[in-house]
Amino acid sequence: MALTLGMITTDSTDPVPLAAWWAGRFGAEVDDPYGGEFVFVRGGSLPVALAFQKVDDPSPGKNRLHLDLGAPDLDAEVERLVAAGATMVGRRGEEGFSWVTLKDPAGNEFCVAGADEAAAEL
CATH class of the missing domain: 3.10.180.10 (2,3-Dihydroxybiphenyl 1,2-Dioxygenase, domain 1)
Structure with missing residues (x-):
């Protein structure tokens, strides 16, 4: 079985405004079905969904x-x-x-x- 890319997820202490910022860059829509805990950005020119997940303490340092x-x-x-x-x-x-x-x-x-x-x- 081959893997497929479902979405790209970013940790954030405040995912809703970050998702909105990225949605604006791609002409996409924000979908917030989990009350700000896990927010999707879909559509526009995105080939896959972006997701922003609420965390209390994001990983320190440069993102890998x-x-x-x-x-x-x-x-x-x-x-x-x-x-x-x-x-x-x-x-x-x-x-x-x-x-x-x-x-x-x-x-x-x-x-x-x-x-x-x-x-x-x-």
């Missing part, structure tokens, strides 16, 4: 799993994300393949590459 996103216009997308509340960590890579690392409002790192560059790496 992160989203790698693609955008047709990298600079415009980074500008849009920062204007929406993301924090720039830095530009990475080299000529031919570069990306930008950012943090969401809860401090979780994620990366954005130009869509053509990201597809070429697959």
Whole structure:
């Protein structure tokens, strides 16, 4: 039997606003059937659901799993994300393949590459 990816889940001390922030980035909808304890983000341009689970004490340090996103216009997308509340960590890579690392409002790192560059790496 082969595994399938059901969703990507992030721990959060306050999952509802974090889910809403991510929903806004993907044009997706927030579904909160468990009263803020486990919140889903579905639809929009997401290929799978994102989930945000309430925890009292999130894991310390750098997150070991992160989203790698693609955008047709990298600079415009980074500008849009920062204007929406993301924090720039830095530009990475080299000529031919570069990306930008950012943090969401809860401090979780994620990366954005130009869509053509990201597809070429697959």
